[in-house]
Amino acid sequence: MVGSSQGGGAEIQPSVIDTILFRAVQQPHRPAIGTSAGVVSFAQLAAGITAAALRCERMGLRPGGVVALLIGNPTWHICLIAALYRLGIPSVSISANDAASLAAIDVAGVLHDDAPPNGYDGRTVLVDAGWFAGEPVSARLAETPFGWNDLCALMLSSGTTGRPKAIAFSPRIMWHRQTTLSLAGRFAASERVFCGPQLRSQFGALIAFSALAFGKMVCFASSATESLSAISFFKVDLAFLSVQQLGQAADLMRSRHGVALDLREVQTGGALISEALLARARAALPCGITNHYGSTEAGSVAIASVEQLGSLLSQGAVGFVAPWASVEICDESGQPAPSGRDGEIWVRSLSVAPEYQPGMTQVAARGPFYPGDVGRLARDGMLSIVGRTSEVLNLGGNKIAPDRVEDVILKCRGVKDAGVVVVEFNTTLPQVWVAVVSDGTADAAEIARRCGEVSRLTTPAAVKIVDAIPRNSMGKIMREDLRRLLTQGKS
Numbered sequence: 001m002v003g004s005s006q007g008g009g010a011e012i013q014p015s016v017i018d019t020i021l022f023r024a025v026q027q028p029h030r031p032a033i034g035t036s037a038g039v040v041s042f043a044q045l046a047a048g049i050t051a052a053a054l055r056c057e058r059m060g061l062r063p064g065g066v067v068a069l070l071i072g073n074p075t076w077h078i079c080l081i082a083a084l085y086r087l088g089i090p091s092v093s094i095s096a097n098d099a100a101s102l103a104a105i106d107v108a109g110v111l112h113d114d115a116p117p118n119g120y121d122g123r124t125v126l127v128d129a130g131w132f133a134g135e136p137v138s139a140r141l142a143e144t145p146f147g148w149n150d151l152c153a154l155m156l157s158s159g160t161t162g163r164p165k166a167i168a169f170s171p172r173i174m175w176h177r178q179t180t181l182s183l184a185g186r187f188a189a190s191e192r193v194f195c196g197p198q199l200r201s202q203f204g205a206l207i208a209f210s211a212l213a214f215g216k217m218v219c220f221a222s223s224a225t226e227s228l229s230a231i232s233f234f235k236v237d238l239a240f241l242s243v244q245q246l247g248q249a250a251d252l253m254r255s256r257h258g259v260a261l262d263l264r265e266v267q268t269g270g271a272l273i274s275e276a277l278l279a280r281a282r283a284a285l286p287c288g289i290t291n292h293y294g295s296t297e298a299g300s301v302a303i304a305s306v307e308q309l310g311s312l313l314s315q316g317a318v319g320f321v322a323p324w325a326s327v328e329i330c331d332e333s334g335q336p337a338p339s340g341r342d343g344e345i346w347v348r349s350l351s352v353a354p355e356y357q358p359g360m361t362q363v364a365a366r367g368p369f370y371p372g373d374v375g376r377l378a379r380d381g382m383l384s385i386v387g388r389t390s391e392v393l394n395l396g397g398n399k400i401a402p403d404r405v406e407d408v409i410l411k412c413r414g415v416k417d418a419g420v421v422v423v424e425f426n427t428t429l430p431q432v433w434v435a436v437v438s439d440g441t442a443d444a445a446e447i448a449r450r451c452g453e454v455s456r457l458t459t460p461a462a463v464k465i466v467d468a469i470p471r472n473s474m475g476k477i478m479r480e481d482l483r484r485l486l487t488q489g490k491s
Contacts, residue, residue: 013148016174017085019213021046027215033075034192034219034234036226040075045212048075048132053083053141055131063088063144065108066154069200070094071127073113074220077199078208079132080111085152088144092154092166093200101156101164106358148172151361155202155353157296166356167202167296170363176350177299178210180324184303185290186265190238192217194231196245202296203269207240224248228259235262243271244475246281246289253284263287269294271475272385272403275313276410278306293318293383295371299351301325302383316375316384316403325349328368329377342386345373374401402479405458408450409434414441419469420451421483423461431461433486438465462486 023030024046033040040048061067067084069091071077077093084091092105099120102110109123110116116124146152149170156164182188193211195218197204211218219234221227228249231239241249246268253259266285269292281289291309294300302319309317321327329343330336337343346368354366374386387401402420409418417437422430434451436442444463452459470481 013145013171014175015085015146015171016178016209016213017049017082020082020209021049023212023215030215031217032212033078034217034230035074036221036230037073037075039217042212042215045075045079048079049082049086050141051132051134052076052079053086056080056083056087056089057142059125061087061089061108065106066090066092068092068094068098068102068105068107068110068117070096070110070112070114070117071199072222074195074199074208076113076127076132078212080127081153081199081205081209085146086141086143088146088150090151090153092156093205094156095200098156098164101166104358105154105166105356146171149362149364151356151363154356155205155296156200167353168356168360168363169353173351173353173363174209176324177206178213180300180322180351181206181210182214183322183324184292184300185267185305186238186288187267188214190216190264192219192234192236192238194219194221194227194234194236194239194241196221196227196239196241197270201270202299203240203242203292203294206299224252228252228256231263232259232261237262237264239263239266241266241268242475243268243273243277244471246273247277250277250281250284254280261286265290267292269300271471271477272316272318273306273313274403274407274410276407278313282306291319293385295369297353297355298325298347298349298369298371299353301327301347301349304382312382312384314407316386316401318383318385320381321377321383324351327377327383329375340376340378342374342376344370345375345383345385346370400455400458402477405432405434405451405454408454409436409447412442412447412450414439414443415447417469419477419479419482420458420460421479421486423483423487432458433483434460434463435466435469435482435486436463437467437469 024042028043030042031039032042032045067089069080081091096118099117111125111127113127151168152171153169154166157167193216195204195207199205208218219230219236221230265288267290289306291304292300293302302321304319326348328346330346331343348368352366352369376384405420406418409415415436416439419435421433423433424430447463448460464486470478
């Protein structure tokens with residue numbers, strides 16, 4: 001029920017899902033979702049949600065456990081998340097290789113539309129088109145509304161340095177993040193939104209459900225090439241792309257002369273933007289670019305246009321701290337660092353979500369969140385990221401952010417992508433190793449020389465050409481995977 005409460009005089013507890021269903025009543029024929037398979041209206045979306053909820057109900061799914069979703073079809077994925085929500089069942093969206101993460105979650109089963117997750121031996125159910133058809137929106141459904149602080153969803157963090165963590169969400173946190181996204185850039189003024197990040201990511205799910213809640217059309221594609229076609233075909237005016245997808249879109253635009261886009265803005269996040277990538281994007285894309293800094297646990301914390309970042313981009317600038325968040329720079333003891341000094345970033349916000357614990361049913365408000373980043377905060381509120389505490393190159397006590405070295409490498413001739421890690425063997429001091437994706441003209445000697453200009457200590461012991469830098473869905477380098485790739489056969 002829209003705007004449902006828990007009894008007479010109780011506080012109204014708004015729901016993102018209720019808002020989407022309200023849009024189906026308010027604007028039933030308006031396009032809601034666009035994919036290569038066609039366009040789904042808000043009325044069709046609401047009918048699909050109801051049909052899926054009834055199917056889940058008849059299967060015996062009840063509140064008390066978490067249902068995992070391995071769903072490639074974005075329309076089906078959205079319908080199932082919303083359907084389970086209406087039944088009071090938390091969901092978690094996963095990839096095919098997330099079976100290990102499910103071991104720490106009270107999972108009642110996995111719904112999938114292709115193959116089940118690799119190595120998972122629990123209950124799995126194949127989903128097909130019949131799940132989303134044949135039921136009127138008014139069909140009887142035993143809805144179980146979530147309370148404002150109930151566990152309603154889990155999201156897996158990016159897991160760049162290890163196994164992804166499950167982060168717990170309540171309707172309160174979801175509503176707050178939806179509201180804050182609407183204040184970023186041109187979101188409020190947009191009509192057709194492209195969602196590049198995958199729905200299993202926090203950023204992707206937030207974009208899709210926020211767009212739908214605000215009555216906008218949200219569009220999806222399954223590849224970089226299809227993304228550009230979808231943005232053009234659906235006349236998208238706002239596109240959300242990961243940093244990696246932004247680079248891919250820029251490269252495709254340069255090779256596809258004459259492609260007309262109605263884009264007014266691209267919003268990006270998930271990883272730091274290099275100067276080289278930004279230059280490619282600004283040259284190829286006919287629109288403004290806005291950057292987000294945040295995390296699965298904290299949501300969006302800082303935002304700025306690339307014009308506002310300007311020359312500060314080379315110093316790690318990511319955006320102005322948003323009005324719905326508070327950032328403090330602390331020393332290693334947790335005390336506020338002197339003004340202008342680097343330190344650990346601590347975030348306070350109503351959007352901060354805690355890590356899931358087995359048996360959790362309530363999502364309690366948590367204190368400050370430490371994202372693992374080292375940064376500095378200017379007087380005007382501009383936040384800059386120096387590096388991650390877990391990824392900083394520690395070279396004999398000298399700490400250097402890998403991004404500084406990678407930005408230099410990306411400016412070298414023939415370099416398409418790059419990653420830097422520290423490698424320690426039993427018989428040597430820590431060494432910098434560099435991985436490069438080349439167009440065939442990259443020169444290892446030039447790369448080594450440019451790395452040495454950052455610091456004598458960052459002169460690499462090895463520069464290796466690789467097919468690809470291992471990155472997650474948001475474009476962040478998977479440092480441990482990269483280290484393993486570079487040191488195969490070494491000891």
